[in-house]
Amino acid sequence: MSVDGQSVTGPEETTNVRAAGSPQSLREAQSLREAQALRKAVVVGGNRIPFARTGGAYTKSSNQDMLTAALDGLIARFGLQDERIGEVAAGAVLKHSRDFNLTREAVLGSALSAETPAYDLQQACATGLETVLGLGNKIRLGQIQSAIAGGVDSASDAPIAVSEGLREVLLDLNRAKALPQRLQILARLRPKDLAPDAPNTGEPRTGLSMGEHQALTTAQWKITRQAQDELAYNSHRNLAAAYEAGFFDDLLTPYRGLSRDSNLRADTTLEKLASLKPVFGRNLGSEATMTAGNSTPLTDGASTVLLASEEWADQHGLPKLATVLDGEAAAVDFVHGKDGLLMAPAFAVPRLLARNGLTLDDIDFFEIHEAFAGTVLSTLAAWEDEEFGRTRLGLDGAFGKVDRARLNVNGSSLAAGHPFAATGGRIVASLAKMLHAKGTVDGRPALGLISVCAAGGQGVVALLEAH
Amino acid sequence: MTDTYTRLVSKGLGRDVAKKLGLPQPAVLRRYEPGQPLISGPVLVEGSSPGADALAAQLLEWDLDVRRHAVPKERLGAIVLVLDDLESPADLEQPVLTAAPSLRDLAPNGRVVTVSRASDGATPAAAAVRQGVDGLLRSLAKELRAGATGNGIVLAEDVSATSPAALGALSFFLSGRSAFVDGQFVRIGSTAGRLPADADKPLAGKVAVVTGAARGIGAAIARTLHRDGATVVVVDIPTAGDHLADVANEVRGTALQLDVSRDDAGQRIIDHAVGRHGHLDIVVHNAGITRDKLLVNMDHGRWSSVIGVNIAAQLRINEELLASEHFRSAPRIVSVASTSGIAGNRGQTNYAASKGGVIGMVRATAPLLAERGGSINAVAPGFIETEMTARIPFATREVARRLNSLQQGGRPEDVAEAIAFLASDAAGGISGEVLRVCGQNLVGA
Numbered sequence: 001m002s003v004d005g006q007s008v009t010g011p012e013e014t015t016n017v018r019a020a021g022s023p024q025s026l027r028e029a030q031s032l033r034e035a036q037a038l039r040k041a042v043v044v045g046g047n048r049i050p051f052a053r054t055g056g057a058y059t060k061s062s063n064q065d066m067l068t069a070a071l072d073g074l075i076a077r078f079g080l081q082d083e084r085i086g087e088v089a090a091g092a093v094l095k096h097s098r099d100f101n102l103t104r105e106a107v108l109g110s111a112l113s114a115e116t117p118a119y120d121l122q123q124a125c126a127t128g129l130e131t132v133l134g135l136g137n138k139i140r141l142g143q144i145q146s147a148i149a150g151g152v153d154s155a156s157d158a159p160i161a162v163s164e165g166l167r168e169v170l171l172d173l174n175r176a177k178a179l180p181q182r183l184q185i186l187a188r189l190r191p192k193d194l195a196p197d198a199p200n201t202g203e204p205r206t207g208l209s210m211g212e213h214q215a216l217t218t219a220q221w222k223i224t225r226q227a228q229d230e231l232a233y234n235s236h237r238n239l240a241a242a243y244e245a246g247f248f249d250d251l252l253t254p255y256r257g258l259s260r261d262s263n264l265r266a267d268t269t270l271e272k273l274a275s276l277k278p279v280f281g282r283n284l285g286s287e288a289t290m291t292a293g294n295s296t297p298l299t300d301g302a303s304t305v306l307l308a309s310e311e312w313a314d315q316h317g318l319p320k321l322a323t324v325l326d327g328e329a330a331a332v333d334f335v336h337g338k339d340g341l342l343m344a345p346a347f348a349v350p351r352l353l354a355r356n357g358l359t360l361d362d363i364d365f366f367e368i369h370e371a372f373a374g375t376v377l378s379t380l381a382a383w384e385d386e387e388f389g390r391t392r393l394g395l396d397g398a399f400g401k402v403d404r405a406r407l408n409v410n411g412s413s414l415a416a417g418h419p420f421a422a423t424g425g426r427i428v429a430s431l432a433k434m435l436h437a438k439g440t441v442d443g444r445p446a447l448g449l450i451s452v453c454a455a456g457g458q459g460v461v462a463l464l465e466a467h
Numbered sequence: 468m469t470d471t472y473t474r475l476v477s478k479g480l481g482r483d484v485a486k487k488l489g490l491p492q493p494a495v496l497r498r499y500e501p502g503q504p505l506i507s508g509p510v511l512v513e514g515s516s517p518g519a520d521a522l523a524a525q526l527l528e529w530d531l532d533v534r535r536h537a538v539p540k541e542r543l544g545a546i547v548l549v550l551d552d553l554e555s556p557a558d559l560e561q562p563v564l565t566a567a568p569s570l571r572d573l574a575p576n577g578r579v580v581t582v583s584r585a586s587d588g589a590t591p592a593a594a595a596v597r598q599g600v601d602g603l604l605r606s607l608a609k610e611l612r613a614g615a616t617g618n619g620i621v622l623a624e625d626v627s628a629t630s631p632a633a634l635g636a637l638s639f640f641l642s643g644r645s646a647f648v649d650g651q652f653v654r655i656g657s658t659a660g661r662l663p664a665d666a667d668k669p670l671a672g673k674v675a676v677v678t679g680a681a682r683g684i685g686a687a688i689a690r691t692l693h694r695d696g697a698t699v700v701v702v703d704i705p706t707a708g709d710h711l712a713d714v715a716n717e718v719r720g721t722a723l724q725l726d727v728s729r730d731d732a733g734q735r736i737i738d739h740a741v742g743r744h745g746h747l748d749i750v751v752h753n754a755g756i757t758r759d760k761l762l763v764n765m766d767h768g769r770w771s772s773v774i775g776v777n778i779a780a781q782l783r784i785n786e787e788l789l790a791s792e793h794f795r796s797a798p799r800i801v802s803v804a805s806t807s808g809i810a811g812n813r814g815q816t817n818y819a820a821s822k823g824g825v826i827g828m829v830r831a832t833a834p835l836l837a838e839r840g841g842s843i844n845a846v847a848p849g850f851i852e853t854e855m856t857a858r859i860p861f862a863t864r865e866v867a868r869r870l871n872s873l874q875q876g877g878r879p880e881d882v883a884e885a886i887a888f889l890a891s892d893a894a895g896g897i898s899g900e901v902l903r904v905c906g907q908n909l910v911g912a
Contacts, residue, residue: 069709072712072713072716073708073709073712073722075712075715075716076711076712076713076715076716076721076722077712077715077721077722078721078743079715079719079720079721079743081716081719082719111716246705246726246729248705249705249724249725250723250724252705252708253708253709253711253712253722253724254705254706254707254708254709255709259705259706259708317742317743317744317745318743319742
């Protein structure tokens with residue numbers, strides 16, 4: 001059998017085409033489809049490069065460079081050279097137009113089989129987590145046996161667009177046929193058209209930056225400066241301790257001279273954090289509480305996660321750390337001020353847990369992405385709020401309380417940094433390793449919850465279970 | 468890292484000028500590539516013992532052009548001097564002087580290999596002649612030119628010249644795999660071992676772990692073991708992980724980011740190899756560090772880190788390996804020692820102590836591995852062209868790399884070849900030995 005001259009019976013394909021439980025005939029396939037329950041999608045492991053503050057070690061690295069490096073580290077860790085993976089999905093938030101096929105190009109530059117398909121995905125900061133959920137679902141449906149999810153972002157190597165004026169002139173110029181026509185078009189150019197159009201983190205519909213949006217929410221939920229600084233302090237302390245314990249030895253591969261996240265301040269103190277000047281929310285009338293210390297900086301980096309069916313992991317002698325149980329997305333109407341920009345997870349998590357018959361008390365590890373300390377604390381405050389529970393979540397009272405001892409125990413984005421699309425992969429791989437180490441709690445597998453807020457008033461959350 | 472001088476004087480005007488001025492004229496060495504014949508040109512087997520006859524018959528079986536008597540003016544690929552039946556010093560003259568004129572006909576990159584008996588336990592006269600071969604060979608090796616080398620195989624009592632490891636060693640010495648091994652002996656202690664089914668894939672089906680594999684000699688070892696058919700697990704400290712990943716992907720193996728001086732290093736190595744690849748057959752202890760300082764200025768940090776990584780870690784990992792049920796089927800350990808550990812080196816008391824320690828450990832561990840049908844050996848590199856030696860100041864480096872019989876530095880691949888040989892089943896009868904890869908360095912001979 002061959003399609004367009006491409007062999008479909010190559011050696012590495014044998015494992016995929018004739019995988020365990022694969023049907024041998026059309027009839028068998030039909031009966032299998034009817035009888036088969038969903039498979040399990042397991043997290044085998046992950047790899048990321050250390051995250052670097054923008055303008056630092058990765059200034060000269062493109063998204064494709066970093067994603068390829070993260071992939072190659074994953075391939076080396078799990079011996080995936082020349083392997084045809086079912087599918088690779090990754091994405092970037094800040095993306096050059098030339099990177100229209102970013103993930104596939106990274107695959108082609110990696111040690112994977114060139115016959116590994118790939119697609120790009122983009123859902124702002126939830127990109128990484130959404131690739132895990134999407135690919136996990138394909139594995140659960142039996143469409144693929146293995147997958148690599150991931151994400152990358154560079155704020156250093158960000159695309160800069162030309163102004164709308166210059167862009168129109170250039171396009172018209174390209175269409176013009178004669179010299180006089182060209183000169184006429186060029187004459188339309190004005191000096192202001194030459195100013196480049198740099199990307200920013202502002203919301204298109206409000207013009208407010210993400211930090212200013214969060215400042216509104218932080219003030220609304222009356223989150224104190226001290227509480228935010230404490231969360232930031234814990235993030236640094238926990239991440240530093242995780243590095244010291246060797247937690248990242250099999251989760252991270254050094255890159256460009258970095259072997260730890262460059263934003264990590266192992267020696268930071270509450271006093272130091274308290275001394276920083278507020279940068280967001282200075283015009284709100286109330287006291288400004290958000291500083292560079294309790295907000296994530298712009299960061300460069302990439303992460304990947306290897307997902308598989310149980311059969312594929314077993315055939316390849318690879319570990320099964322955790323199962324991807326379920327995921328949920330939510331969005332809020334921040335444009336009209338109904339909810340804060342980054343509050344969507346406050347709605348997604350209750351829906352996800354309800355669907356799985358769980359409460360916050362059942363969760364052993366909470367991984368709530370620290371876009372800002374205020375984001376995490378506003379979300380926790382909303383869940384503890386009786387009125388929010390009744391009026392917004394439709395519950396009898398407050399949704400519940402998160403045991404802070406189970407929150408971001410190996411640090412999170414405030415310390416590690418946050419290369420937008422790479423954060424999901426960082427969290428999934430770390431959480432899977434933690435769950436695997438924890439094993440069972442009271443006779444049931446340990447449970448982990450991931451929550452990632454995203455631009456556009458969105459949020460994606462996921463549930464993982466120790467394998 | 469390239470030795471420009473060697474290239475310059477190997478041909479044309481450079482060669483003529485160097486010759487006129489009496490400058491060193493290092494040869495471009497013949498190095499092994501898969502598919503290459505063992506040696507090109509006839510092999511003269513000198514000696515009249517039954518061992519000599521058996522060896523000659525074996526070489527014929529390897530499709531080599533074998534001579535039992537020299538043909539005048541015929542270019543020889545190698546001379547094998549079989550001296551396994553000598554009983555007193557007077558017995559040495561006849562075979563040696565018979566072979567002597569043929570040295571003139573030895574081709575560039577030719578080989579001289581002696582096969583003799585170990586002197587321990589022999590009568591005084593027999594011990595004298597057997598130890599005499601040692602001095603003879605080492606001197607002869609210094610007389611050879613144009614990339615030719617001389618090495619010896621020493622047979623223990625009850626081990627024949629055609630035992631598996633003797634043949635394994637002979638084929639190693641004849642081939643380009645031993646390019647930078649000169650003036651050395653290997654002792655065949657037992658009849659253990661097995662010649663490979665495929666001479667180009669002697670490690671087929673084996674799972675090998677190489678520590679310190681992110682760069683330099685370690686990376687070369689990983690490549691060589693992979694070339695010889697092994698599945699390779701490369702290990703290095705987490706901060707070297709990016710280079711390690713490149714090596715892993717190149718050799719189609721797996722990377723394990725691990726500090727070998729951690730208490731659980733041995734267990735993690737076993738778990739990774741067995742979990743991912745099903746078994747563990749070969750461990751190469753290559754990870755090592757230098758923290759040079761004159762002893763008078765030595766401090767705790769420099770001393771303890773070198774001892775910790777270079778020898779304490781190997782001892783601890785070996786203990787775990789020996790206790791493991793997964794390291795029982797003809798397991799092989801090869802450690803990287805150093806000529807510094809044999810001859811000493813100014814500023815390297817800590818390093819030399821650790822590398823001397825490796826040699827002691829290898830000798831003492833050999834009986835423990837023999838119980839499992841395994842072996843443990845060390846390779847002691849001399850001056851090797853690596854990133855590390857490239858940082859030595861020019862003049863010092865230039866002197867250091869010429870101070871051996873081959874008048875050049877070795878390559879990481881040369882060390883890797885010796886390790887791959889000792890890790891193979893063909894070397895099964897060799898254990899507790901130290902093989903130097905130093906081009907017959909003039910210090911610490």
